[in-house]
Amino acid sequence: GLHSVIALPLPHRPLFPGFYMPIYVKDQKLLQALIENRKRSAPYAGAFLVKDEEGTDPSIVASPDSSDNKTIDSLKGKELLKRLHEVGTLAQITSIQGDQVVLLGHRRLRITEMVEEDPLTVKVDHLKENTYNKDDDVIKATSFEVISTLREVLKTSSLWKDHVQTYIQHVGDFNYPRLADFGAAISGANKLLCQEVLEELDVDKRLKLTLELVKKDMEISKLQQAIAKAIEEKISGDQRRYLLNEQLKAIKKELGLETDDKTALSEKFRERIEAKKDKCPPHVLQVIEEELTKLQLLEASSSEFNVTRNYLDWLTVLPWGNYSNENFDVHHAQQILDEDHYGLSDVKERILEFIAVGKLRGTSQGKIICLSGPPGVGKTSIGRSIARALNRQFYRFSVGGLADVAEIKGHRRTYVGAMPGKMVQCLKSVGTANPLVLIDEIDKLGRGHSGDPASALLELLDPEQNINFLDHYLDVPIDLSKVLFVCTANVIDTIPNPLLDRMEIISIAGYITDEKMHIARDYLEKNTREACGIKPEQVEVTDAALLALIENYCREAGVRNLQKQIEKIYRKIALQLVRQGVSNEPALEAVIVTPSVEPTDGGSATIVKDEKLNDPAVKDPEEAKEPSLKETLVTEPALSTDTLSTPEGNKDTDGVKEEAADKAVKKVLIDSSNLDDFVGKPVFHAERIYEQTPVGVVMGLAWTSMGGSTLYIETTKVEEGEGKGALVMTGQLGDVMKESAQIAHTVSRAILRDKEPDNKFFADSKLHLHVPAGATPKDGPSAGCTMITSMLSLAMGKPARKDLAMTGEVTLTGRILPIGGVKEKAIAARRSSIKTIIFPAANKRDFDELADNVKEGLEVHFVDTYSEIYKLAFQNETETS
Numbered sequence: 001g002l003h004s005v006i007a008l009p010l011p012h013r014p015l016f017p018g019f020y021m022p023i024y025v026k027d028q029k030l031l032q033a034l035i036e037n038r039k040r041s042a043p044y045a046g047a048f049l050v051k052d053e054e055g056t057d058p059s060i061v062a063s064p065d066s067s068d069n070k071t072i073d074s075l076k077g078k079e080l081l082k083r084l085h086e087v088g089t090l091a092q093i094t095s096i097q098g099d100q101v102v103l104l105g106h107r108r109l110r111i112t113e114m115v116e117e118d119p120l121t122v123k124v125d126h127l128k129e130n131t132y133n134k135d136d137d138v139i140k141a142t143s144f145e146v147i148s149t150l151r152e153v154l155k156t157s158s159l160w161k162d163h164v165q166t167y168i169q170h171v172g173d174f175n176y177p178r179l180a181d182f183g184a185a186i187s188g189a190n191k192l193l194c195q196e197v198l199e200e201l202d203v204d205k206r207l208k209l210t211l212e213l214v215k216k217d218m219e220i221s222k223l224q225q226a227i228a229k230a231i232e233e234k235i236s237g238d239q240r241r242y243l244l245n246e247q248l249k250a251i252k253k254e255l256g257l258e259t260d261d262k263t264a265l266s267e268k269f270r271e272r273i274e275a276k277k278d279k280c281p282p283h284v285l286q287v288i289e290e291e292l293t294k295l296q297l298l299e300a301s302s303s304e305f306n307v308t309r310n311y312l313d314w315l316t317v318l319p320w321g322n323y324s325n326e327n328f329d330v331h332h333a334q335q336i337l338d339e340d341h342y343g344l345s346d347v348k349e350r351i352l353e354f355i356a357v358g359k360l361r362g363t364s365q366g367k368i369i370c371l372s373g374p375p376g377v378g379k380t381s382i383g384r385s386i387a388r389a390l391n392r393q394f395y396r397f398s399v400g401g402l403a404d405v406a407e408i409k410g411h412r413r414t415y416v417g418a419m420p421g422k423m424v425q426c427l428k429s430v431g432t433a434n435p436l437v438l439i440d441e442i443d444k445l446g447r448g449h450s451g452d453p454a455s456a457l458l459e460l461l462d463p464e465q466n467i468n469f470l471d472h473y474l475d476v477p478i479d480l481s482k483v484l485f486v487c488t489a490n491v492i493d494t495i496p497n498p499l500l501d502r503m504e505i506i507s508i509a510g511y512i513t514d515e516k517m518h519i520a521r522d523y524l525e526k527n528t529r530e531a532c533g534i535k536p537e538q539v540e541v542t543d544a545a546l547l548a549l550i551e552n553y554c555r556e557a558g559v560r561n562l563q564k565q566i567e568k569i570y571r572k573i574a575l576q577l578v579r580q581g582v583s584n585e586p587a588l589e590a591v592i593v594t595p596s597v598e599p600t601d602g603g604s605a606t607i608v609k610d611e612k613l614n615d616p617a618v619k620d621p622e623e624a625k626e627p628s629l630k631e632t633l634v635t636e637p638a639l640s641t642d643t644l645s646t647p648e649g650n651k652d653t654d655g656v657k658e659e660a661a662d663k664a665v666k667k668v669l670i671d672s673s674n675l676d677d678f679v680g681k682p683v684f685h686a687e688r689i690y691e692q693t694p695v696g697v698v699m700g701l702a703w704t705s706m707g708g709s710t711l712y713i714e715t716t717k718v719e720e721g722e723g724k725g726a727l728v729m730t731g732q733l734g735d736v737m738k739e740s741a742q743i744a745h746t747v748s749r750a751i752l753r754d755k756e757p758d759n760k761f762f763a764d765s766k767l768h769l770h771v772p773a774g775a776t777p778k779d780g781p782s783a784g785c786t787m788i789t790s791m792l793s794l795a796m797g798k799p800a801r802k803d804l805a806m807t808g809e810v811t812l813t814g815r816i817l818p819i820g821g822v823k824e825k826a827i828a829a830r831r832s833s834i835k836t837i838i839f840p841a842a843n844k845r846d847f848d849e850l851a852d853n854v855k856e857g858l859e860v861h862f863v864d865t866y867s868e869i870y871k872l873a874f875q876n877e878t879e880t881s
């Protein structure tokens with residue numbers, strides 16, 4: 001063969017037989033020589049790997065413009081020869097394009113000597129593998145291992161498959177040395193290791209070296225796979241999440257759960273607050289702005305997002321600075337108050353005063369009105385009227401039994417299911433910043449387990465504090481100073497003192513029968529009738545029936561029970577009317593209007609016609625021209641229903657028709673005689689339990705949260721015997737009342753000693769004092785004089801004077817001290833038809849101030865000492881009898 005060849009330096013890897021390798025030849029002279037060679041149809045050269053310069057690390061990759069490459073290119077002759085590995089490859093030059101020369105490796109060569117300097121030409125020996133035994137087990141085994149390892153690696157890399165294809169094309173079948181070359185060539189091993197394989201002529205050793213290289217490759221390939229897998233997993237995980245999230249959004253949108261994304265949401269909030277921007281305090285605007293920014297940053301599915309969204313919802317929905325125009329017109333207010341409530345002139349007067357002050361000051365802030373009185377006297381509805389009179393929105397909430405401060409002050413937002421307090425809820429629902437807020441049952445405020453509701457309420461109500469009211473949820477101060485607070489209470493002594501101090505108490509005592517009659521007639525009846533859809537002409541409740549209802553069914557201070565009874569009556573009437581087939585269609589109206597006169601032949605028909613014609617509801621001239629047609633129209637329905645209830649309806653004479661029509665025309669009449677058909681048997685039968693009060697029984701006057709009431713105090717003897725004098729008490733008496741019974745016992749004894757010195761009754765008898773009704777707890781000192789009278793009556797065996805009721809606290813010396821609830825007690829006495837009452841002299845002014853209709857008909861005695869009562873209770877009686 002060829003003994004001298006041009007030497008080509010290979011900078012990166014050695015060229016293996018059967019492999020292509022492109023190189024770039026910068027040296028023009030060398031390139032020219034190669035082209036010449038090809039032309040002379042000797043397209044061969046020797047390819048030798050370049051040795052690294054002494055002291056450089058072969059595994060460090062030098063940057064392409066580093067001096068190293070340049071030096072190789074510029075080296076010539078001996079210098080270059082020194083830098084080439086001795087063993088190389090005979091390379092066929094398959095193509096030259098520009099400076100790119102493609103080499104194909106053939107057999108191995110070794111340089112023996114230099115022939116020419118430029119281009120470097122060398123003399124070479126052709127190398128052959130050592131002979132080997134192809135059936136050698138070790139060689140076989142090693143080659144199999146190389147193959148199986150290559151297979152493994154091939155699985156993962158498609159690049160290698162191409163190599164195999166081309167290799168087979170050029171080399172033909174694999175033999176062991178070729179296999180070794182192939183493995184080394186395609187392995188990613190560094191150039192020195194490859195060069196080692198190239199130089200190894202022992203087949204067994206070469207195979208072993210190759211095996212090492214491909215095994216290492218396999219490891220790398222595995223590592224690569226693992227890395228690829230991990231990265232893929234990461235990517236696909238993220239992608240999955242993203243996809244699922246997108247789907248979720250779509251589903252939510254579809255279901256209308258999320259009308260739109262975050263931007264739409266904050267758009268909504270922005271829009272809301274935009275409208276209020278001028279009136280909204282700047283600190284609130286700032287918080288809203290911050291929260292809106294926060295909303296954008298939060299994950300829409302996070303709980304934090306929800307909290308922020310709700311918070312923004314509250315912040316933006318409140319009526320910042322939106323006030324309704326207050327109406328301080330006193331005449332207008334008077335008109336509205338009268339429209340809604342009968343009587344109560346003193347209460348109305350107080351309210352008008354209040355409005356007048358508001359008019360002069362220009363604002364009604366700074367006062368808390370407290371309406372106190374028994375249930376059903378109209379406290380709540382007066383509150384509503386005031387709101388109407390002032391043109392303020394009305395909102396009502398009850399604090400009865402309220403123990404949780406959060407109800408007033410709100411929860412902190414971090415709390416699950418947090419809500420703002422009642423006041424913020426109120427502002428949201430009324431939509432103005434100056435409503436009238438009615439706080440019900442302020443006397444029944446609960447005791448808080450955490451925090452004091454009373455002080456929370458004070459924060460809310462106190463004009464000094466509520467200008468900057470801080471709700472825990474809202475977390476920005478709100479101005480409640482424009483809110484008008486009205487409280488209601490049954491009694492004032494259980495209202496916490498700090499609250500009471502800031503209130504203006506307006507008390508409503510309750511109504512006497514006469515007032516109740518008016519309220520029932522002009523208000524309750526009218527409202528109920530309208531609510532039931534009954535026309536005024538369809539019903540009449542006589543005065544006697546109403547009176548009976550008040551006296552025998554509803555003995556209460558207010559009118560709530562009365563209202564219930566009236567509603568009951570009207571519901572029954574409604575049913576009765578419907579059963580009779582009477583409806584309120586205009587065509588029938590005329591029929592019903594017809595007075596309930598005795599039907600006269602033909603006469604009623606005329607009335608029907610007249611009524612019909614005069615009815616303004618009927619304006620159709622056609623109808624007016626044909627009275628006969630209308631008559632049938634009018635009478636027919638009434639008749640048809642009436643035939644069901646009256647047997648006469650079956651007769652078909654004209655006269656009967658008219659008569660039947662007239663029957664339906666009759667209105668429902670409620671009299672004292674048929675009252676119990678509507679409301680059942682009377683609850684209060686006899687006026688009093690006793691016709692003639694027995695010995696030891698005396699009527700007292702009491703005052704409770706339900707208003708005033710009359711009650712009997714009873715004393716009897718348990719046993720008698722020398723020195724057995726003692727006192728037992730029952731009837732759920734409080735401590736004060738028990739003490740006043742003891743006092744009464746002592747005072748009675750003194751009086752008896754004075755009046756009947758020989759009477760040893762108190763010394764020798766064990767007494768039992770009872771105050772019915774036993775189930776209701778009672779307390780207070782005002783029954784003192786009643787107890788004495790009861791004991792003395794028993795001691796002397798004399799009944800106290802009939803129709804007498806009394807009230808007054810007694811001292812040990814028998815002086816009478818003033819009591820409370822004069823008006824309530826007076827009303828209660830009237831309710832029980834008591835004519836004569838005894839009041840402490842110190843209460844005379846209270847009584848004189850009462851309205852005339854309460855006082856009239858009452859015989860009132862004002863006393864200073866018990867001896868005056870003694871005279872009234874026992875001596876008058878003895879004189880008359």
Ligand code: ADP
Pocket residue numbers: 340341342343344374375376377378379380381382488519523524558559560563
């Ligand atoms: P309270 O709050 O004192 O318990 P409400 O305000 O609920 O009583 O009153 C009960 C009912 O009685 C209401 O329907 C109210 O309109 C009616 N009422 C009470 N007092 C009067 C009055 N003086 N005139 C007309 N209606 C009254």
